[in-house]
Amino acid sequence: MxxxxxxxxxxxxxxxxxxxxxxxxxxxxxxxxxxAGNCHTERDADTGVLVHVYGPHIFHTDDEEVWDYVNHYTTFLPYKNRVKSTTQGQVFSLPVNLHTINQFFGKTMRPDEARAFIEDQADTSIDDPQTFEEQALRFVGPDLYEAFFKGYTEKQWGCSPTELPASILKRLPVRFNYDDNYFFHRFQGMPEDGYTPMVEAIxxxxxxxxxxxxxxxxxxxxxxxxxxxxxxxxxxxxxxxGRLGYRTLDFERFTATGDWQGCAVMNYGDRDVPFTRITEHKHFAPWEEHEGSVLYREYSRACEPGDIPYYPIRxxxxxxxxxxxxxxxxxxxxxxxxxxxxxxxxxxxxxxxxxxxxxxxxxxxxxxxxxxxxxxxxxxx
Incomplete structure (x- = not known):
């Protein structure tokens, strides 16, 4: 055919x-x-940094056949996604883990103590969370919700967390150890030369x-x-x-010399900061060395005709x-x-x-x- x-x-x-x-x-x-669609990568002409043109894409899977498949067409090198968040005048590790909890509350709790502490913070009157906000309040309580989830979610989705389903938050882990690897999957990495050469090979x-x-x-x-x-x-x-609803992203590019933020992804949880995060792309290829740096501030908004659709609202x-x-x-x-x-x-x-x-x-x-x-x-x- x-x-x-x-x-x-x-x-x-x-x-x-x-x-x-x-x-x-x-x-x-x-x-x-x-x-390569939205996972297209290209070299920045001035710095040589490998840039994820439509925002960062980090490969992670438990599907061994898929992992073998992509490695047939390119070489994947180890990469762990360790996200940071600037909120309320401090920098914390995400996902919320034992270090985040201890730092945020000024404690030195062990895992069992932190688990009991967060349960005390949680709103146990919510038996069957229906909205994002209810799920967060039941899951982590009001303080962590305000710091890490509420403002970021309002910026990302353009609406109140009371209008979003609880299922969105169920994907976000809270850990009672010091593991700050964002993903649980067995296989995690980045293609050595970017995603576009991999797709070209396919x-x-x-x-x-x-x-x-x-x-x-x-x-x-x-x-x-x-x-x-x-x-x-x-x-x-x-x-x-009619048009199905999507969120799209606007990227504000800027450059720097040296290491500008010290990590690949820095979230901004405060509502009065208009962007959701800053990505520094040379950190997505830690096996490379570049004096210059390429960064993007990301702004989320409703997708209009002619925009690139990113996130289905559903x-x-x-x-x-x-x-x-x-x-x-x-x-x-x-x-x-x-x-x-x-x-x-x-x-x-x-x-x-x-x-x-x-x-x-x-x-x-x-x-x-x-x-x-x-x-x-x-x-x-």
Whole structure:
């Protein structure tokens, strides 16, 4: 078959490679002038620093097959994500851990003492937390909530934590030891030369043709047997039912000499600081040495037409509209929706790759059977 893959990010690259290796013809297009989507990396011309152009991407997974897959196309070097937070005039370690708790409250507690102390801080009258704020108050109490979660969340999501579901906070750990590694996963690292060369290597196959700076046009469908769409689900239908809600990011770039902040990521929890965090990109490649430094202040806001969508909002109103678009998609033929934008879900890179490998296997099985290819890599709801 002849497949048209819309988008040159991880979803279409991984799927395209597997289909190409099975003998199918694959054309990959992207409206941008580079591959790798939002995990695109490039060297800063002045400093030589490897920059994560659309914000930092840190690879972490427990999926050994996915870890082996990415290491087949590039060399991953060890990297642990250790985030700091400036709040209320001090710097703390995140996620909230025993050091954070002791420093914040001026204590020297052991793990069991800290656990009991935080339980005393928590609002135990909240039996079934429904909102982000209720979950935080039940989980860590008012003081830690105000310092580390409330202001940051208001800036990140543009609304009160009382309007957000409790599930968002359930992903944030609190540790009663001194482990400040942000992730729990067995495999963690960064590609030695960045993500873009890795994706270029995945796409380097005789049955794959890549066309950049090439927006999708509906007329392209006539030249291909099947379309794999990794763009916004609502964008495929020209937003005719309305736009799904996203948050986007604005980046304010600045440079410095030497080490400007001493870490890769510094969060700013205070509400009166307009940006959410500052990232210093040379710290994402600690095996390199650079005298100059490239940094970005990140500002979160509502996504408008023409912006790059980052975080699907997925609140009640968005999910209702999403259900309407799913019904519309299920009436389509000759197209499959994949990835973060195509399924309107927040996906880490390892999950994106896993789903791409699985849906490619599903394609090959279907082509060897009844020939019916799925509409979605995974149900958006």
């Amino acid at each position: 002849d497949f048209l893959m819309v988008g040159a990010g991880l979803s279409c690259a991984v799927m395209g490679r597997k289909l190409a290796e099975a003998g199918h013809r694959v054309t990959v297009i992207d409206s941008r002038d580079h591959v 796409l380097d196959h005789r049955n794959i043709t890549v066309s950049l700076s090439t927006p999708y046009e509906p007329s392209m469908r006539a030249d291909h047997d099947h379309v794999v769409w990794s763009g916004p689900l609502d964008g495929y239908f020209d937003y005719d039912l 609140m009640v109103e968005e999910k209702a509209l999403l259900a309407d678009y799913i019904q519309k998609a299920e009436r389509e033929t000759g197209v499959t929706f994949v990835g973060r934008l195509g399924t309107y879900r927040y996906l880490d890179m390892d999950v994106t790759i896993r789903e791409a490998l699985d849906i490619a296997d599903g394609f090959l099985a279907a082509l060897g059977g009844d020939g019916r290819l799925p509409i979605f890599a995974k149900s958006p709801l």
